[in-house]
Amino acid sequence: MTVRDTSKSDESTADRNEADASEDDVGANDSDGLDTRAIHxxxxxxxxxxxxxxYANATYEYDSSTRLGGEYRYSRMDAPTRNDLEAVVADFEGGTHASAFASGMAAIDAVFSLLESGDHVVAGKSLYAETYDLLADVYPKYGVSVSHVDVTDPDAVRDAIREDTALVYVETPTNPLLRIVDIAAVADAAHAADALLAVxxxxxxxxxxxxxxxxADLSVESLTKYVGGHSDAIGGSVATRDADLAAEISRTQYTRGAILGPFESFLVRRGAKTLQARxxxxxxxxxxxATTLDSHEAVDTVHYPGFESHPGHEVAARQMADFGGMVAxxxxxxxxxxxxxxxxxxxxTIAESLGGVESLVEVPAAMTHQDFTKAELKDAGIDPGLVRLSVGIEREDDLVADVRRGLDGIL
Structure with a gap:
């Protein structure tokens, strides 16, 4: 990996963030006008x-053999509908650049494509199943090594970083247990070793x-989920503030060809307009x-960062505007x-995926993580009886009644 200069001043990322937000704020981005910017x-x-x-165009007309007629040449390289969505995503993420991909996994693969033979990655133990597969089965073939650690512990991340570590890769909240990673602290640990942090x-x-x-240096989204929000388009994105990283990601986008098409770009852009409201x-x-689950005698453990009892609650309250639409x-x-x-x-509805307007339920060990071995499930902390809920935007009373119906039926 060609690593940018990650040297920092003596002021840590955590110190800078603390200076930017009062202790009474829940998260750092609850009053920044995203609901208006999402539309405009x-x-x-x-x-x-x-x-x-x-713009359902594959190619664009030249003025001559040596001069383009306009901004665009060939839609795998650049396309106006996709470029508009990328500008929106960069704005949403607080970045300067974003690239949109054919899926969230294509976006994640683009991040891993920054790696070179001999590079080492520090990653979370609990990861989306296909992300885990890429790191366990695909990239080791190209000489990339991986250490899986408890990334909710910044000291564990620091201890796992080696001289050849090029990337720290985390999810937060994690899938499916909703564990919380202190992004600022892990960023400081990564940058101290001249490694990148992708979230x-x-x-x-x-x-x-x-x-x-x-x-963080790179922010990854599955646009299929909350940004698109309607379960009708698959897409992914990588955003950054670093022009060199952006150029490498963009090159991967058009050379490997996993681009987001114009129709999907349109659907995601349309969904993004209501992101904050949703x-x-x-x-x-x-x-x-979550409150209903926590008060029911049939429930043993609830994983929801909005509860003060959740081990990541304090960090989540500091770095998130709210606690999200997921509960396990x-x-x-x-x-x-x-x-x-x-x-x-x-x-x-029983279905995989999340982040759409409709509520979805799944049993990870049998569905999204069905390819994990028993040992891998145990290492990731996924109990065979774990249930994951993506809570939609239906009427609150209807959802609470349905959850109670399901719980009462097992007593």
Whole structure:
């Protein structure tokens, strides 16, 4: 990996962030006008179009053999609908550059494509299943080594960093246990070793958390989830404030060809306009659902960073505007109880994915993480009976009633 100069002043990232926000604030980005910018940001559209047009073009006309007719040449390299979305994502993330990809995994792969043979990665133990697979099965073939550690402990990250460490890669909140990583502290640890920090921000979305503003070098989103928000388009993005990193990511985008098409770009851009409004509802509904779960005798453990009892609550309150739309929990009856709970739901849909307007439920060990071995599940802390809820924006009372229906059915 070609690593930029990550040298810092004596003032740590954590110190800078503390100076920027009062202790009474919940998160650093709750009053920055994202709800307005989400509607109006982006590139200027031609012909005074209120909505970004869909440019379904593969190629563009030259004026001559040596001169382009306009800004665009070939849509794998640059395309106007996609470029508008990328400008919006960069704005959302507090970055200066963003690249949109055909999926969240393509975006994550673009980050890992920065690595070179002999590089070492420090990554979380609890990761999205396919991210784990890339690091466990694909990149080691190219000479990349990986250490999986508890990234919620900055000291564990520091201890795992080696002379050849080029990248620290974390999710926060993590999938599926909603553990919280102190981004500023981990950024300081990575930069002290001239390594990069990349953060998968999908579970929070840029409406609630902006890793680049907390010291990360790269912020990854699965645009399929909260940014798009309607379960009708698959996409991903990588944002940064570093022009050299942006150029490398962009080159990977057009050389490997995993670009986001114009129709998907249009759908994600349309969904992004309501991101802040939807996240407000997601968060409110999730608090109500988590409280219902926590008070029910059938529930053993609730993983929700909005609870003061959650081990990452203090960090989450500091670096997030709210606690998100996800909750995970374990039932006293184990996997059989989890199966019965899911089967008893009527409003909430059994499906993988998250972040859409509809509420979804899954059992990670049997669904999203089904390819994990028992040892890998145990190492990631995923109990076979763990249930993960992506709480949508339906009426709060309807969701609470459905959760109670599922819980009462297993007693």
């Amino acid at each position: 940001s982006g590139r200027e559209n031609p012909n005074d179009a209120l909505v970004t047009p869909i 998968d921000n999908t579970f929070a979305s840029p409406a609630l958390q902006r890793p680049l503003e907390l010291g 996240m407000d509802r997601h968060c409110r509904n999730t608090r109500a659902v 929990f374990e039932l006293a009856g184990g996997v059989d109880a989890a199966t019965s709970f899911v089967a008893g739901l009527e409003t909430i």
